[in-house]
Amino acid sequence: MGVGSGEAMLGFSDYQHLFIGQEATDLDRHHAILMNIDFHAGRPWPLDIALWDLAGKTQGEAVWKMLGGKAPRLRAYQSSGVHRSSDDMVGVARRCLAAGIPALKVRFGRSDFTDDIAVLQAIREAVGDQLDLMVDCNQGWRMPWDTASSWDLEHALQVAKALEKLDVFWMEEPLHRGDYEGMRALRNKAGIRIAGAELTREPYEWRELLERDCLDVFQPDAVLTGGISGLAPFARQVAQKGRLFSSHTWGNGLGVMANLQLIAGTSGDTYVEWPLDAPEWTPERRDYLLKSPLELDGQGWFTMPDTPGLGIELNEEVLEQTLSKTATFH
Numbered sequence: 016m017g018v019g020s021g022e023a024m025l026g027f028s029d030y031q032h033l034f035i036g037q038e039a040t041d042l043d044r045h046h047a048i049l050m051n052i053d054f055h056a057g058r059p060w061p062l063d064i065a066l067w068d069l070a071g072k073t074q075g076e077a078v079w080k081m082l083g084g085k086a087p088r089l090r091a092y093q094s095s096g097v098h099r100s101s102d103d104m105v106g107v108a109r110r111c112l113a114a115g116i117p118a119l120k121v122r123f124g125r126s127d128f129t130d131d132i133a134v135l136q137a138i139r140e141a142v143g144d145q146l147d148l149m150v151d152c153n154q155g156w157r158m159p160w161d162t163a164s165s166w167d168l169e170h171a172l173q174v175a176k177a178l179e180k181l182d183v184f185w186m187e188e189p190l191h192r193g194d195y196e197g198m199r200a201l202r203n204k205a206g207i208r209i210a211g212a213e214l215t216r217e218p219y220e221w222r223e224l225l226e227r228d229c230l231d232v233f234q235p236d237a238v239l240t241g242g243i244s245g246l247a248p249f250a251r252q253v254a255q256k257g258r259l260f261s262s263h264t265w266g267n268g269l270g271v272m273a274n275l276q277l278i279a280g281t282s283g284d285t286y287v288e289w290p291l292d293a294p295e296w297t298p299e300r301r302d303y304l305l306k307s308p309l310e311l312d313g314q315g316w317f318t319m320p321d322t323p324g325l326g327i328e329l330n331e332e333v334l335e336q337t338l339s340k341t342a343t344f345h
Contacts, residue, residue: 017069018329019061020269020304021238026056034062040070046244053216063242064273064325071324078326079319082247082280087319089279091289091311092118092149094265096296098125101137107292108138108146116315118147118184118286128170132177139181147184147286155188155211165191168200175205184286185210185232192220198229208232213263216240221249225256232285236263237277238270250281259285266290268302268309272325279319287317303337306330 017039030052034045045066052059071078079087093111095104104121111119121138123131131150138148152174154165166174171189178186185208190197192215202209210232212224218241224230233253237243250260260282262274271290278287289311290301298308306328311317320326 017065017067017072017324018269018327019064019066019068019238020267020273021061021064022058024057024059024061027052027059027062030056030059039066040073042066042070042244046242049242050218050245058216058239060238060240060242063244064238064269067243067273067276068324075323077319077321078243078276078324079279080321082243082277084280084283084319086279086283087321088316089275089283089287089319090285091116091315091317092120092147092286093291094120094151094288095292096122096265096290097292098122099134101134104134105137105141108142110293112142112145114311114315115313116289116311118149118315120149120151120187120288122151122153123174124153128174128177132174132181135178135181135183144182148181149185149187149210149286150178150183151187152189154190155192156214165194168194168197171197171201172204175201175207179206183207187211187232187234188213195223195227195229198224199227202229202231208259210234210261214239218245218249225249225253225258230258232259232261234261234263234288236266236270237274238266239263243273243277246277247281250277254282254284261285261287264288264290266301268298268305269325269327269329271301271309272327275317275319276325289317304330304334 033048049059049063067078071081093116095107108119121135125131175186187210208231211230213234213236215235235241235246237246253260262278264271264274290296302308
């Protein structure tokens, strides 16, 4: 049995007959069908993840090795998500350092971007150059209830100039995901890496972002867009062009592992996102559906398992207790 994670696959029941009775390990065939379904219905990528897990178990090989990966270790950055005070964020940074994690991502989105900059400034003053800092501007897409417009180029450039002074490693999602010209202009004018594309849906959109020189760091999430089948060749294209591929992984431990398998099997040469923001977001809460949470070593490295497939074990008892018969996007 293979397992996957991601969205609720709303509407998938209309298409499941396209897979029943087919050879489970015909990954190319299944990916082509899933691309069609992705256009007509909800994101179906948990199935692609599950099929890779099954293929790995069938062949007795870890997914990252099936993809041709050579390096068994990935360096993580701590990805925080809560808007805390400057003092509290300094505490987050100090705990990050104490855990041996070499980088921290801070989420922007306070009432005024100067408040965000003040928090980042406090962190930089407290830890100096001991941590690489990333910033998530969250401008690439909107939640259903949000009517605010994304930043324009002028504002994004103003923020970028402030981030340059604080030696930020990358600036994530500074503009709407479809603003190709804006992202290219921002990348050319700002002395800072530009990251994005975490929920960019179609392969032609990934190619546009790459060919138009819009981004330095590409972040599509395998459980939400394209699956491992779609993103593995794209990750190699990104690496060939001298850019970085570092999937968005904000979700549960199964989704985190799927993306780690993808990165380790293709690029594996930059920081990987490690969702961690206690007390709201702990390894135990993030990885509740696994028998044991994923853990980093004391230097911020994650060692890829040699276990066939995704290399995880589900906590069937917890899954039984949390089973829902209502499918929603939440």
